[in-house]
Amino acid sequence: MKLKYILGTALLGSLSFSSCMEDFSDVNTDPSIITTPDIRYLFTQGLNDFIPSDYWSWYYDFTNMLHWGQVTVSGNTNLLNQPANSSGIGNVVRILKVMREIDYQVESMTDPVKAAQYKHIQSMMKTLVVFMGIQDTDMYGSMPYSEAAMARYTTPALLTPKYDTQEELFTSFDEDLKNAFEVLSNPVVVDGNNVNQMSLGYQDYVYQGDSKKWATFCNSLRLKVAVRLLHVNKEKALQIANEVASHSEYLLTSNGDNCSNNFVYNQGSEWYHSQEDPAPGYGTKVLVDFMVENKDPRVRFFFAKNDLNSKVVQAFFDSEAELGEKCESKIPDFIMDKVDYEVVNGKKVFKGWKAPGEPWVRYYGMPLTINASSDEAYTDYYDPTGKLHKVQLNGTELSYEVASALQMEMYEGNRDYTYPDAPGAEIVQDKTDRPFYAMYFSAGEVNLYLAELKLIGANLPQSAQTYFNDGIKNSVEAWDYIAGANHIPYYDTPFDSNEATIDLKDGEVDALLTKEAYQLNGVDDLEKVYIQQRLNFIFMPNDMYVSMRRSGVPTKDSKYLKFENFSKDGSDYILPRRFPMFAGNPTDLNYNNYEQALKDQGFTIGSGAENLNSERVWYDKGAPEFGAGPNF
Structure with missing residues (x-):
């Protein structure tokens, strides 16, 4: 099982995109090598890598969540006989490294007007990263974020990014979304003049580069942060909700024609999502x-x-x-x-x-x-x-x-x-x-x-x-x-x-x-x-399992939809509240930070049911037991 979240050495692979080839007749350079990629196509690469529900997630983590969450049943004698696989969820690095490259390319531009043309693309990419970051931390807690995937852009190369605590992560997520929303919902101005934004068109196959829809997605996504804070910082959670709702024109409260307001994801006519057959x-x-x-x-x-x-x-x-x-x-x-x-x-x-x-x-x-x-x-x-x-x-x-x-x-x-x-x-x-x-x-x-x-x-x-x-x-x-x-x-x-x-x-x-x-x-x-x-x-x-975990619903005494006993004799069956963490390799560059993060969170190595139930991630502390119902 590979060590999770060793992000520091992550680099972009090839930056060569056939669709952004230029005329190299005046340049003494191999035309197959592009040192300055087209940022629009970098965004598309990031969108392609944005896959919150890939095959590994379904084969391991999601299938188990559906079983534990009483959505599906497979007839297994032990619902924990396939512990979560840390290669399943944990995919923010795939798009975080693209975001780092977009930011680097924009910050390297000497013309401030040209750089300002990409502010919307930067904010769209940031929104995608936050979405994936929330999912990654939900069941694992601390992870590299603020310093992650920075090796290429730092001198000396940052190869040991710190593990941000979950409290720090959610502070960063909310600030990142607020900042991205401000950019997406307002004109970009340089020297008193509005700067037209670079058009993505169908390079963005979700919202076709529509900044209003991206701003709406970004603003509304703050609610996903807010509800996760309810048991650890209720005042902050309600403040976020009030701020989000105050931007009523940027609130995702209707589907739109053909669900055009929703974040509906389709990579193209020959994208089938998976070639494998998980069976939950x-x-x-x-x-x-x-x-x-x-x-x-x-x-x-x-x-x-x-x-x-x-x-x-x-x-x-x-x-x-x-x-x-x-x-x-x-x-x-x-x-x-x-x-x-x-x-x-x-x-x-x-x-x-x-x-x-x-x-x-x-x-x-x-x-x-x-x-x-x-x-x-x-x-x-x-x-x-x-x-x-x-x-x-x-x-x-x-x-x-x-x-x-x-x-x-x-x-x-x-x-x-x-x-x-x-x-x-x-x-x-x-x-x-x-x-x-x-x-x-x-x-x-x-x-x-x-x-x-x-x-x-x-x-x-x-x-x-x-x-x-x-x-x-x-x-x-x-x-x-x-x-x-x-x-x-x-x-x-x-x-x-x-x-x-x-x-x-x-x-x-x-x-x-x-x-x-x-x-x-x-x-x-x-x-x-x-x-x-x-x-x-x-x-x-x-999200289903997170909602169940933080709400205690379904409840054991419900008049509508009960939480049922897994055991015929009525005894409790211990369900995990986080996913297992595995022993790190002392030869890994970021081993010490990983070990310290586990210690700071009080996490035990392994997949023991009792530990996975009692050792909670930060925002889960104070939430009700499974089946107990809301405790607000």
Whole structure:
């Protein structure tokens, strides 16, 4: 396991970009070597390296967070048998080094007007670095930041950057965002004259160089800082919220057309995000049931339909009729309860779905109890013999998934999907590779932060109910857009005549807002806000887990969405509140700073559950225990 955050020696690799080649006819230099890169393309390189949810994150850290956070279940006997991998989260260095080079190139310019043309690009890059920096420190605490990636630009070379404490980091993050916002939201002036900013156009494939949208993203991102400070500096957190809201024209509170206000990330038509196949597992029964019972459309975007469509249900019936007592396959009772059928000539014939009908009858979660797969009470779910969910028909044998896995076409654009059908039927697949769309920051997130901060005491212009309603509406509509952009199965095309598409329907959001768990009425209001943050963050597992950690929601005594015991006997299962730190190598240049940072934080080396639960990062101190609920 490599030592985390040894950033001091990080250098930019090649600065040669084919698109910024110039005429070298008058220069006695190899044209393949560029010593002064085009800053616009450096920005694009930084944007390309901005990947908050890469393969390693999902394969290790995020998958574990989803398990610990009671979003998914894999049937593992021990949820901690794959400790977090420090190569997963910890990617700020990739864009920090690009920011350093942009700053260096601008500061090296002798013409102040020319240098001033890049102030917006510098501030945009700084905003990206802060975003990644927050994610890096969330589960690890102290890290190099203020002195990181400076070796190339210092004499002598700074090879041992200090570890900024998490308190110092969040002070820096907030100041960096404030300064970037001031630049992005005001004219850049040199000698009394406004300086036009260098245009990025589609070199910026998120906001196309729109400084107003970048300023809005930057200002609103301060709320991500604010909510993390609530347990260690509540006054500062509320102050940040008030300052952010005072710039109402730069507040990300609406999605915009085609989610154009949100930070929607797509590198291009041939970017599929990952070539690998992490499998976080099935949705938990407690979570999927909550979403289905409330008819929350997001369950359709976050989780996959199970395999038991009407054709497969009929195949189970046909196999039963054909094999008689020899038939070992069985439709689970929880699915049969939703099937309307008649008996014709001694054989069951599918007629339709009972309430609530398609598509809701195709979403089922798995029990999250450890070792549930070997518990007879859950035989219908896990099929321990491997025979119940397998159908023999037409000389063919097929197995079917009765529960809903996390919808990983919301993670990867080149996955193939085989539509479930009866054994022996013609195979129908969707093998079209699609450009992948991710959403890393949104109006839904911002409004839900504002609702939380309003309830805790921030002096904000709108009511908590308004922010809450807007947050839910924005979240549902934005994830609907992302599901459509990623062309997940069944989004707008059914497979058989008894199926419904899963795209957002008229009136669904209005109906959702009438549900008790989706209304602020003076009862459990903070818990309800945190439940909505949790739902909004399902495909941003780091933020989901941070929200769960700092809020204590879901709660063990909830009337809406419970935190369930992992152990069947009801005993507590120890969950980590930070990720493991590993022994450093004394030969590493920054070994002493690393060791001192661990000592100062009181962190023990290794992945022992008790230590990872009790040894908290700075801003987590004072937060409630998991499942205990808000303590404000």
